[in-house]
Amino acid sequence: EVQLLESGGGLVQPGGSLRLSCAASRFTFSDYAMNWFRQAPGKGLGLEWVSAISGSGGSTWYPDSVQGRFTISRDNSKNTLYLQVNSLRAEDTAVYYCAKDRWQWPGGGIDYWGQGALVTVSS
Amino acid sequence: QSVLTQPPSVSAAPGQKVTISCSGINSNIGNNYVSWYQQLPGTAPKLLIYDNNERPSGIPDRFSGSKSGTSATLGITGLQTGDEADYYCGTWDSSLYIYVFGTGTKVTVL
Numbered sequence: 001e002v003q004l005l006e007s008g009g010g011l012v013q014p015g016g017s018l019r020l021s022c023a024a025s026r027f028t029f030s031d032y033a034m035n036w037f038r039q040a041p042g043k044g045l046g047l048e049w050v051s052a053i054s055g056s057g058g059s060t061w062y063p064d065s066v067q068g069r070f071t072i073s074r075d076n077s078k079n080t081l082y083l084q085v086n087s088l089r090a091e092d093t094a095v096y097y098c099a100k101d102r103w104q105w106p107g108g109g110i111d112y113w114g115q116g117a118l119v120t121v122s123s
Numbered sequence: 124q125s126v127l128t129q130p131p132s133v134s135a136a137p138g139q140k141v142t143i144s145c146s147g148i149n150s151n152i153g154n155n156y157v158s159w160y161q162q163l164p165g166t167a168p169k170l171l172i173y174d175n176n177e178r179p180s181g182i183p184d185r186f187s188g189s190k191s192g193t194s195a196t197l198g199i200t201g202l203q204t205g206d207e208a209d210y211y212c213g214t215w216d217s218s219l220y221i222y223v224f225g226t227g228t229k230v231t232v233l
Contacts, residue, residue: 035222047160047168047211049222063221097167106222107215109158111179113167 009117022098033101038094145212
């Protein structure tokens with residue numbers, strides 16, 4: 001069974017930065033696009049996609065809400081996905097999920113999700 | 124920023140059927156495959172339906188999906204208490220080049 005294990009979450013001050021990692025195993029990592037999603041705690045319903053990267057790592061996609069502050073990257077030699085988050089704001093507080101796409105490019109749907117990493121932005 | 128519209132909640136008695144609608148536009152649902160996800164309390168989402176109506180291995184046939192035009196529907200028959208969860212639809216938007224997800228629907232078994 002595919003495994004995705006996030007790490008790097010924690011408490012960060014407003015304006016600070018953080019790098020999330022996702023260690024992937026039990027599938028050919030470079031064959032699939034990868035994504036990051038987030039979900040604000042205690043806010044009821046809501047799942048927000050925040051970035052995607054192609055299997056090769058050569059193409060990336062972001063929604064306007066995080067463009068310029070978030071950077072997705074991957075190291076296919078280490079089977080690891082990253083999300084660099086800068087200029088953090090209180091509204092970035094959320095559980096961040098690493099998620100495997102069904103295709104080499106995003107759009108095929110997400111077939112596996114990590115357990116999530118909590119990022120709390122607070123002074 | 125949810126782009127796809129879902130009803131906030133649906134409910135039914137055990138053994139009954141519920142349907143959840145998901146409404147979008149041409150550039151997302153109209154021209155791309157729709158997936159559905161189940162999120163049990165305190166856990167990560169789980170894929171229920173992909174490519175509009177396909178079930179991954181291990182997903183019971185009580186769950187079904189369909190798509191027509193710019194709308195999609197998830198059906199759950201033989202409702203069980205274990206089906207109480209939040210359900211999300213999702214698809215790619217080929218004009219904006221982003222994933223878009225629904226607002227989410229909470230299913231309650233009465």
